[in-house]
Amino acid sequence: MNVEVRDPLVLFMPSGKRGRFPIGTPILDAARQLGVYVESVCGGRATCGRCQIEVQEGNFAKHKIVSSLDHISPKGPKEERYERVRGLADGRRLSCSATVQGDLVVDVPQDTVINAQTIRKAATDRVIERNPAIQMCYVEVDEPDMHKPLGDLDRLKAVLAKDWGWKDLRVAQHIIPEVQKILRKENWAVTAAIHKDMEFSRPTVVALYPGLKNEAYGVACDIGSTTIAMHLVSLLSGRIVASAGAPNPQIRFGEDVMSRVSYVMMNPDGQGAMTAAVHQAVNDLIGKVCAEGGVDRKDIFDSVFVCNPIMHHLFLGIDPTELGQAPFALAVSGAVQGWAHDIGIDINRGARFYLLPCIAGHVGADAAGATLSEGPYRQDKMMLLVDVGTNAEIVLGNKSHVVAASSPTGPAFEGAEISSGQRAAPGAIERVRIDPLTYEPKYRVIGVDKWSDEEGFEEAAKATGVTGICGSAIIEVVAEMYLSGLISEDGVIDGALSASTPRIFQNGRTFSYLLRDGQPRITVTQNDIRAIQLAKAALYAGTKLLMEKQGVETVDTIRFAGAFGSFIDPKYAMVLGLIPDCELTEVKAVGNAAGTGALMALLNRDHRREIEREVSRIEKVETALEPDFQQLFINAMALPNKVDAFPKLAEQVKLPPRKADSEEAGASEATPRRRSREERAARRGRS
């Protein structure tokens, strides 16, 4: 009888990759053979400590494997030395030294979790699998030999080929004059930083250090028109070391992107000045995250950027004028990479930059980043992804097809063009409720802990004052005015109500709503409502156009990306008709999804190829060229919409009946609105 003796089975988590390996195989080698990414800088010398893993004990019946600590070799002298000198957490082992002795379930610690800082808790915490572009490789170079007079650099390349398998390695030009001194400094031991994502080029040594260099960092950066946000990440552990933001100093050249394009058109040095400003700001922000994380900026070897097309062009030193006029031609739409040094980013001399591809002239690398982060193309559900700014960038799709467009929402959602509008800052009203019977408002103010109708609100608000309405509250106040019958579905403030409530008052030829009487007086004017209607109609019409392209009547899930999306209440957004009908639980704010996409591309270069591929597949829709857009826009001016029903919303919110519906019902005096007006009068009488 033959007894088949099989090699032990090793299962790596979380990837789930598995394979059989002879007893005595170092676990690091097993991981490598399976394509499981385990970091190692020292190349198996048990000195860098980057290759740590944990063994899980137990009977993993599902995987038909019993894992035990007895199935891994005990610590040898090298590993013990590492533990003594550098310390090793409980349960952790160095996979370069520990060998397979039996079946094992091995946990590869993944430190990069897209966490609450990056993305709202509502979304499931996600792990970004690491496969960064930078690999640190420690080697001991042969000393010069007169019999074989290979140059220092050539012997370095030879040992990198021998120890690490790098063939045809390139060496960045700026390293060549330094190589002699670096090699001799620590007795021919050096660590090479190798960049593996060089755009159709062989991997390249981009930095070289004497001895063991056990650190390498990267930055992921979202250059918004208003704010620049950055993560500093360890490329060796995946840990987010620091995150920070700063205003985009280009604001002094123009509040929104189109005014910055105008500035360039009007000023011969405009592009240069704005390019310099954003480079300076990025450099300053790098200084900030480095200070916070205790990291030397020269230890940053890779950087990934996302931004809208105009920021993208200005960042690269490209004149953005073409983007200000039809046909909105991008100078470059594909991903761009190069030496960070060449575009003035002050990090390591050999560091690279990578800019995600742009989708279209108005749908930039930031939308690509959000698309990478949320991945409509990765799932079956029809996902709507919107990022609202001066332009709304709209992506709609699923596994089979993705379409994208931008729509000119204008700055109303950001508080501009609104009489009492302001940025989200202490003193700004951020939440509003209106009593549907009395029309009395209550509100919350940023920096104040109470609602305005609670005891001690005025006292508490003294520090900040109540200074205006920010974006989220603009949505809410208009939606509440609609729900309470203060405005019609056409958005007209009902002047007749000025007789019943002092909150409605005449203001020239139209009426306004008084939200707060004080210094300043905060009102919602008919113009404010028109501005919101125009903005939301643009967003909705763009979405609707993409739904028509996809041939769908509804969407399954909605993602609000960006700061605006983080603060608005999905319910009110839907009441106003910013977004189509959808289960409210499926409407999620995902924060700076563009920045998360940049982080993913930084930590795993496979994500770069993924988004390059997906962006090339996305169907781009130019709203201005679509004959239907105008009609969709007109329909969308109504609240929530002239033709589209919102049945799922209606299950949760009592929507006022439509004029058309009620007219069709032959209602005249006894319309629901009239009825409710009577109810309210009754209630006022009671109160």
Next chain:
Amino acid sequence: MNVEVRDPLVLFMPSGKRGRFPIGTPILDAARQLGVYVESVCGGRATCGRCQIEVQEGNFAKHKIVSSLDHISPKGPKEERYERVRGLADGRRLSCSATVQGDLVVDVPQDTVINAQTIRKAATDRVIERNPAIQMCYVEVDEPDMHKPLGDLDRLKAVLAKDWGWKDLRVAQHIIPEVQKILRKENWAVTAAIHKDMEFSRPTVVALYPGLKNEAYGVACDIGSTTIAMHLVSLLSGRIVASAGAPNPQIRFGEDVMSRVSYVMMNPDGQGAMTAAVHQAVNDLIGKVCAEGGVDRKDIFDSVFVCNPIMHHLFLGIDPTELGQAPFALAVSGAVQGWAHDIGIDINRGARFYLLPCIAGHVGADAAGATLSEGPYRQDKMMLLVDVGTNAEIVLGNKSHVVAASSPTGPAFEGAEISSGQRAAPGAIERVRIDPLTYEPKYRVIGVDKWSDEEGFEEAAKATGVTGICGSAIIEVVAEMYLSGLISEDGVIDGALSASTPRIFQNGRTFSYLLRDGQPRITVTQNDIRAIQLAKAALYAGTKLLMEKQGVETVDTIRFAGAFGSFIDPKYAMVLGLIPDCELTEVKAVGNAAGTGALMALLNRDHRREIEREVSRIEKVETALEPDFQQLFINAMALPNKVDAFPKLAEQVKLPPRKADSEEAGASEATPRRRSREERAARRGRS
């Protein structure tokens, strides 16, 4: 009966490549399919005129082909238009427009001939087959389309892929901000300069021009310690447009390379200053060749450099100190390439530089260039290739094996350390003959048309004066002194002869030979002869060591590279024992072979791979580590050598008998030398 109808046969000359093509095939396409390099910028639009060929008429029986002008299509309207507008020489056709109509012998004009300027006529004129790293590609880019919002750059890449087959093309970072304007300037027609030799990287667009750009140049440069020499070449036609030289300004830091290394060791800023000096000199020389050739320096896209290891390091900004001491470690020995801009060479912003590999710490890229040019590895004969400077670089080998070494000849051959020595310049004695009977010399002076014993010499020499002895004459005067018996095989001036001739006179404890009495007085001292003996012994011992490595007693052919080699008479070099015995007809001066090698690498990137491969195969010999070297050196002090015979030389030149030989023959009074002395006395008596 089947009649086999075969497609016409097309034979391309000078490559000899042949193939059958259907009637109607454009000749350019036929060439491409066979891998025959025919330039074309416009991509078959009959506008650039670069694809010209000639048809040979006649019965080429050897090739079994009858070629006739009837076998090529008549000129069509496009070609006629080109002829009308730009002109077309008799017999020339545009191969993009002319099609195959029958059997053809097609001549592809090769304009790059290594001609007399580059290499002495003695060597056969050679044609360098062209395959430059730069290709100019004209395309017409799609205009922007809002429905397919690809960026300008992306549409450029797409058409380069479609029209020219470039896949995964890279675009140099510095072009990106310019791409919009360039594309729009000539209505979306552009020419891309594509560099195809990017060190393990994909071909790269390195420059971009509006419309048709029908010019591209390169420079090949030899940076010698003393002189920098440069060729400016059209990469599209192969024509050498201009050649020029200039002194190496580093001379002010040190006459020879070792004194420049000392300067660096002594001065903290020494390396930077010398690097800046050589860059400036190269830039100035580029200005000179461009002015001479009427070329804009911004139209230079590629550059190839050769130099010795210390010049190599200084050129790249590398500290050369390591090369001044054992183990003479090169910072980099392999070929180096990069952006010319990054090392301060002021040509096109996207131009590249390529430095040939170094062979060893004392055998540089210049020796590699000479090796590429002379190609010992391409032939069966055992070839000795020597380049004499302060160090002699010696390469010996054939198809099966090549060995190389350097030997410290010192500066004597260059006229330094010689009492009346000077550079080769007007006024310098360059040829010397000594009458073996009277010991009277005659000589020629640079800049003077007569020998010194001819009528009117003194009158003719008034303009220049007679100022000293240059390298070639030092060899000759010592050899002639030996042949005439003025010095022994040990190099000792025979003081006894001072009684017979006033040309020999006592000078301290030794004797000297008076070559010319005048202002200045030009003499050859015992020290001068010692210096020459030391230098020639070093060269010979190095050569002999390599012959031992190869296991050969003789060499088949000898090449003298460099300026020194161009002026010395091979016979005298052999009489002195600089080089081993060889048929005199097989000793050839090849001029600046290093520069020719640079030119070859510039015009054909296959030559880069060739020399990289060959240099890695060369066996490097470090003379200082070889136990035999000392004995070989001592043997080589004698004239021509203590142990080696020169039978082939003896067939042409009557060599004095060896002391050893004559002693063995038991000669005493009646030695040949004595005899000849008596003859001479008799002759004096007669004259």
